[in-house]
Amino acid sequence: MRQALRLNKFVNAILLATLLFSYSAVSTADGPLPSWQNTPTKQAIIAFVEDITDPKSPNFVPVPERIATFDNDGTLWAEQPMYAQLFFAIDRLKALAPKHPEWKQKEPFKSILNGDLKGATTAEGKKALIELVMATHAGMTSEDFSNIVKEWIATAKHPTTGRPFTKMVYQPMLELLTYLRANGFKTFIVSGGGIAFMRPWTEQVYGIPPEQVVGSSVKTQYKVMNGQPVIVREAGINFIDDKAGKPIGINQHIGRQPIAAFGNSDGDLEMLQWTTSGKGKRFGLLVHHTDAKREWAYDRKSTFGHLDKALDMATKQGWTVVDMKSDWKTIYPDF
């Protein structure tokens, strides 16, 4: 009996070892980041990771400090012709409109419901956007909102590509997330988008769990309704996780300075600035949208994903800039 048990343990050990070694062999054969062209951009990423994970390197970083933060819109998934969350908000507005006849006369709702988004946003700018978000993102429990998001993300399609929004993510960035995690990194999203809009699907799509998502938020209240404790979402801004708000959000949620940060717009400037100013080796990267054919080409003049100051700073600060057209073999994952 004892002999049998030992033999069994032995066989298990061999099986385990086989699994471990075969996995490592496969990943070495293909190399990391297969959808990235073998350009200086990919080389810079790999050189950084190999350096900070090498115990013999003076730049070695212990695993718990391997924090990487990623912007979402325009960095992990497409943000044109406008943010996915805006499509969501408009779909919600339309769904809720029958219960709000007053919206037919009231801006910005009137224009949006008439399909005139430009009229709605240019007329009152950011105020209109906030009104739209408050009308569609508040006045319900956090659980109800999460379910609404899950249903929308499972069915909504991008207006120009016809792809589900979850297939508008960038394949090279998915590989980058996986590569970093395989090298001991903890990957976080730090986005100007709504934290509660992202959390219901980031784990499935990016492998990033809700507790590693930082974003903008509305005020919330804890209430016991009909004996059931709930978190109620209220029509007021709690936190805007954009520009200087990004380092603040990172400090609040993560409590340590990342060693690598990934963005694509001026909204990410402070996050990259703060990350790369830390002691030791750091990495900052901007995704530059240069591919009008396979995706979109935009930067200094774009409303969504405005990239101007951060692009000028990149050279001086030593940030890596992805030229989407020449650095990425593919843009979106296969269906």
Place this chain on the structure above:
Amino acid sequence: MRQALRLNKFVNAILLATLLFSYSAVSTADGPLPSWQNTPTKQAIIAFVEDITDPKSPNFVPVPERIATFDNDGTLWAEQPMYAQLFFAIDRLKALAPKHPEWKQKEPFKSILNGDLKGATTAEGKKALIELVMATHAGMTSEDFSNIVKEWIATAKHPTTGRPFTKMVYQPMLELLTYLRANGFKTFIVSGGGIAFMRPWTEQVYGIPPEQVVGSSVKTQYKVMNGQPVIVREAGINFIDDKAGKPIGINQHIGRQPIAAFGNSDGDLEMLQWTTSGKGKRFGLLVHHTDAKREWAYDRKSTFGHLDKALDMATKQGWTVVDMKSDWKTIYPDF
């Protein structure tokens, strides 16, 4: 060469297997939670964990959803005769006093500097406490504050036991944290204490990294000072992570409902209520301080760790109550 490599892999596999099996053997021989008496309290904890980790159980919970939240003061470490953070604040006030001659005439600073804490806190109550915290916890960068905390926690001693504060933690609770993590739980601190006061040492003391600490906070600003980006701590409250603030803080930081929550006072009532009201099997536990000899005995009349309503609710809600005197073999870890 190839043969040698294979042999080497084989030896590695055996070594790995030996390590794995011997670890598992040791932990089985001793059993989990060695500092807990074998009472219904310990049995309730183990029964819950074994149930929700059993893939065949109807109550099985997948690993990513195994979120456990712990209050800190009075739950993971001692909070008598007052919160450790208050000792810290007073030490800071004394250290800063030479630069603030006006404090000699100004309450609550005058009383505190004269060693009359009761005068200071009863006179103006919470307002005095907030003034004390703002005077000592703000007006510096987050990095400087972190260094001040690290230095204090490495040297300060508890006034009645003479132990370092980091040895005023509860050995049974350290074992509980380890036991839960070994069973796939992610453990979080959710404390009314300052998030920035806890983060510099929770990883070393509890194995809980900064990004898994939720707490109260002051307002912060991102600034570039002399070319160096910093987070500056300001004299204003950003968030109070106590009572109904605990579910709010959990929702904000973690984004999912815990399946187990551990507290010791009415400040934890809403956290336990929210946690245990969730779908599926849940676990709520209160540490009841009943051991005047080895620790302190207090509940309904205590200023720090006031436990009254939550104790009344425990039976009705099915929360487990630790009787510290009879459930714990030891209180503090050996030096």
